Amino acid sequence: MRHIAIVGSGPAGYYTAEAAAKKWGEDVRVDVFDRMPVPYGLIRTGVAPDHQSIKGVSRRYEKTALSDNVRFVGNVAIGTDVSVGELQQLYDAVILATGAPNDRRLGLPGEELANIFGSAAFVGWYNGHPQFAGLDPDLSGRDVVVIGMGNVALDVARILSKTRSEFEGADIVTHALDALDASKVETITIVGRRGPHQIMMTPKELGELLHLERASPMVEPGDLPPVADDALLEPGLRKSVTLLRDFANIPPSIHGETPVTIEFDFFASPVGFEGIDGKVTALEVERTRVEAGRAVGTGETYSIPADLVVTCIGYRSSPLAGVPFDERAGRFANDQGRILPGLYCVGWARRGPTGTIGTNRPDGFSIVDLVEEDIGSGTRKQGREGFDALVETRGLDVVTFRDWQKIEEAEEAAARDGAPREKFVDVASMIAARGD
Numbered sequence: 001m002r003h004i005a006i007v008g009s010g011p012a013g014y015y016t017a018e019a020a021a022k023k024w025g026e027d028v029r030v031d032v033f034d035r036m037p038v039p040y041g042l043i044r045t046g047v048a049p050d051h052q053s054i055k056g057v058s059r060r061y062e063k064t065a066l067s068d069n070v071r072f073v074g075n076v077a078i079g080t081d082v083s084v085g086e087l088q089q090l091y092d093a094v095i096l097a098t099g100a101p102n103d104r105r106l107g108l109p110g111e112e113l114a115n116i117f118g119s120a121a122f123v124g125w126y127n128g129h130p131q132f133a134g135l136d137p138d139l140s141g142r143d144v145v146v147i148g149m150g151n152v153a154l155d156v157a158r159i160l161s162k163t164r165s166e167f168e169g170a171d172i173v174t175h176a177l178d179a180l181d182a183s184k185v186e187t188i189t190i191v192g193r194r195g196p197h198q199i200m201m202t203p204k205e206l207g208e209l210l211h212l213e214r215a216s217p218m219v220e221p222g223d224l225p226p227v228a229d230d231a232l233l234e235p236g237l238r239k240s241v242t243l244l245r246d247f248a249n250i251p252p253s254i255h256g257e258t259p260v261t262i263e264f265d266f267f268a269s270p271v272g273f274e275g276i277d278g279k280v281t282a283l284e285v286e287r288t289r290v291e292a293g294r295a296v297g298t299g300e301t302y303s304i305p306a307d308l309v310v311t312c313i314g315y316r317s318s319p320l321a322g323v324p325f326d327e328r329a330g331r332f333a334n335d336q337g338r339i340l341p342g343l344y345c346v347g348w349a350r351r352g353p354t355g356t357i358g359t360n361r362p363d364g365f366s367i368v369d370l371v372e373e374d375i376g377s378g379t380r381k382q383g384r385e386g387f388d389a390l391v392e393t394r395g396l397d398v399v400t401f402r403d404w405q406k407i408e409e410a411e412e413a414a415a416r417d418g419a420p421r422e423k424f425v426d427v428a429s430m431i432a433a434r435g436d
């Protein structure tokens with residue numbers, strides 16, 4: 001018997017559990033831990049609420065969660081309730097699938113001003129993450145700046161642009177829906193320090209900006225490189241750049257008809273924030289040019305008005321006591337997923353915040369291959385029996401998968417018309433919903 005602990009129940013965690021169950025069948029017991037009483041991590045609180053089809057992947061994780069040899073252990077924070085060292089004593093392999101839940105910071109003057117948020121916080125707010133549900137961003141100003149040119153920036157800009165009716169079928173939490181409905185936002189400027197050929201945005205997500213009821217995307221034609229240069233790009237990026245060219249061709253009359261404009265500001269590297277009375281009023285940027293793919297400052301600076309700023313510049317993992325951490329990269333120090341004997345990492349905790357949800361599947365399968373190489377047919381550890389004894393002595397309140405199913409039923413029962421669920425946004429309500 002092999003005893004495997006997976007810390008984190010998001011995509012990386014459940015793909016790894018699936019891989020372990022497939023590889024070892026009846027000869028493995030997998031415990032999937034989460035500090036939240038609810039599973040699925042980023043699928044629940046990271047994926048945009050209007051992208052329900054992407055969230056459908058959780059049905060696959062549910063299948064894994066319901067297999068006999070896999071168990072969900074919710075409401076247990078590894079690092080606080082139980083240490084990584086304690087897990088290592090109990091399980092043959094401990095695999096950290098804790099993702100990258102913290103915002104990277106720009107480290108610029110004025111970053112502490114009010115109404116500047118990182119995307120983990122802002123996305124967590126509209127997705128009902130208990131840690132960020134109370135964020136209460138002020139949406140009463142006209143100008144929003146979104147920093148970064150990746151898919152998270154697109155999510156944020158799109159969510160800020162949508163009308164109430166465009167959220168039909170979405171599981172955006174009601175507090176955010178109401179706040180967005182009352183928003184006075186007119187201009188959303190997406191700021192990139194490099195040019196159109198360096199965006200990280202994918203075509204499907206970028207194309208959605210052409211179908212918004214009350215918003216239109218705007219690109220300055222002069223920012224685009226010669227069309228012939230697009231031939232050198234890989235196909236996905238070429239499609240995205242073609243969309244930017246479409247945006248540049250949108251006639252001004254269309255922008256006049258839509259109350260919200262989503263402007264792309266390329267070659268603009270943030271240098272600081274301006275504010276009045278402790279609240280942000282502008283982002284100061286330095287004009288750049290791109291040399292050999294890198295942004296080089298020109299010395300020319302200008303200000304972009306900003307009543308609200310959301311930085312979408314990537315994420316960092318949370319360090320855990322006793323686990324080597326690569327501070328610069330913001331993830332666990334590892335070699336192909338190996339951290340220390342018996343200790344591994346997978347997904348964003350291993351490689352940083354890159355790739356799609358599906359990228360975590362091969363990642364999960366390869367970490368299980370490494371574990372097999374290292375532990376063979378298993379050691380003589382106690383596994384979940386030992387953990388259950390620890391739960392007793394420590395008085396932990398474990399939330400099981402069956403409990404989660406009751407929470408899920410309650411969320412589905414509370415849904416707005418047409419919506420799949422109304423999420424509980426605090427831990428106490430989640431726990432209360434599982435009943436006795």
Ligand code: NAP
Nearest residue numbers: 148149150151152153193194200312313314353354355356
């Ligand atoms: P990302 O794709 O890495 O994009 C980060 C952006 O931030 C880049 O444009 C980067 O510019 C910029 N940036 C970083 N540091 C900066 C700085 N100091 N100043 C100015 N700009 C800075 O990250 P993400 O958007 O957070 O997405 C994370 C991952 O999740 C990606 O793999 C993404 O595709 C995925 N995702 C997918 C979807 C979807 O498929 N629907 C939705 C959301 C997220 P440089 O390139 O110049 O560094």
